[in-house]
Amino acid sequence: MNSAEVVEAMERICGQVHRTPLKQSSTLNAFTGGNIFMKMENMQRTGSFxxxxxxxxxxxxxxxxxxxxxxxxxxxxxxxxxxxxxxxxxxxxxxxxxxxxxxxxxxxxxxxxxxxxxxxxxxxxxxxxxxxxxxxxxxxxVHAFDDPKVMAGQGTVALEMLQQLSDLDTILVPVGGGGLLAGMALAVKSFNPKVNIIGVQALGAPATYNFFTGKNKGSLNHVHTIADGILVKKPGELTFPIIRKYVDDMVTVTDEEIAYAMMFMLQREKTLVEGAGAASLAAAMCHKVKVHGKKVGCVISGGNADPSKIPVYRDLSKMVRQLHYIG
The missing domain is CATH 3.40.50.1100 (Rossmann fold)
Structure with a gap:
């Protein structure tokens, strides 16, 4: 896969998908000390990137x-x-x-x-x-992530973000099998290599993080996270070489931190996002990456959360609140 394929994907699907907003929250900026721009893929057709x-x-x-x-x-x-x-x-x-x-x-x-x-x-x-x-x-x-055409399509998220705001310092991307991260990283580094690309994975399912950091090169036996959209046991065979080449860093977030970001979006922004969709925001809110004084893009990758589980998310988020990460 190359950047030309991402551009071709943009042209092929432009009439079939939404160009989603890149949204700011003054409350979120005040909490983090950064300029956070949320790419609202939860507002995409089908509710996800x-x-x-x-x-x-x-x-x-x-x-x-x-x-x-x-x-x-x-x-x-x-x-x-x-x-x-x-x-x-x-x-x-x-x-x-x-x-x-x-x-x-x-x-x-x-x-x-x-x-x-x-x-x-x-x-x-x-x-x-x-x-x-x-x-x-x-x-x-049609593979969920380990396919060049799929990765190229996901990379169009990055092209839109760069069109909407060309001088981002960092983009935080949730990662499971790595299709979104690989596609976006390749696109960003091809058109604006100064932008840092950081993958965010759930601590309960850290396969790609483990591969990236060299902690574990095997498939995980057990995975568990409220972020079901990124619940995988191993990264893709095609996605990981691209991630290794183009991604600057990777971090993990706990279920409690993910739930906290979900509840922030629900309570402060009146927007329901799913666990995977809140992972990148959790990394920014819970100090997993440096955002103070920086323009940081967070991919809110999806909004298909199960409303019946909101009480669980609320209870988990209280644990993070007690740690005084933010207000």
Whole structure:
């Protein structure tokens, strides 16, 4: 993948996805001492950035590939993106999702016309089941992150941010398998290499962080985090070399810190974001990166949180509040 492919993706999907706002919060700036700019991908079609990569991939398929039917595995947001893109191509789609996927994401995916199969406890288990069926039936597989077309589509988030504000100092990007981080890092470093790119991963599922820091090069046996959108056991084979080449640093955030950022957005900004979507903001709010006096972009990657779990998020956030990170 190269920067030209990201530009091509921008041109291919521009009429299919929203150009989301780059939003500031005076309250957030006062809390952190920085100039924080939130890229509101929770306001994207399907409620997540994932539709960008899915749309770019599906719209790139040949007629024969689309006619074979489209299959994927997803914790929820990629599923909705693939289902929507498949419907645009008038192609059948079948989505394998972990059993723990929030019901809101399952129902939304069904709404876009996909056939849903709940399989396994994690993304990897759902992925294995999807690959098995793909081999058996010859369907066209659309990977959630480990695909050049998908990564290029996700990289369009970075192009928009640079168009909206060209002099950002740092961009914080949530990371699971690494498709968003890889696509954005390549795009940013190609067009404005002075911008620091920092990946943010949940402490309960730190596979990419471990690879990046050299702490552990193997697949994780157990993962757990409220940020289900970035709940993976290992980084992508195609994404990680790009991350290693272009990303400046990586940090982790706890579930309590993620919940705190979620509740901040709900209470102060009147906006519901999901755990993965709040990870980058948590890193800025909880002092995981230096933001004081800097222009910092935070990718709010999705808004498909399960409303029934808000009491859990609220209770977790109280633990961080007691540590006096911010007001």
């Amino acid at each position: 994932k539709v960008r990569g899915a749309m770019n991939k599906v719209m790139s398929l040949s007629e024969e590939e689309a006619a074979r039917g489209i299959i994927c595995a997803s914790a929820g947001n990629h599923a909705q993106g693939v289902a929507l893109a498949a419907s645009q191509r008038q192609a059948a789609s079948k989505i394998f999702m972990p059993k723990r996927t929030p019901s809101a994401k399952v129902e939304a995916t069904k709404h876009y016309g996909a056939n849903i199969v709940l399989k396994g406890e994690t993304y990897q288990e759902a992925y294995s089941a999807a690959v098995g069926e793909m081999k058996e039936k010859g369907s066209t597989f």
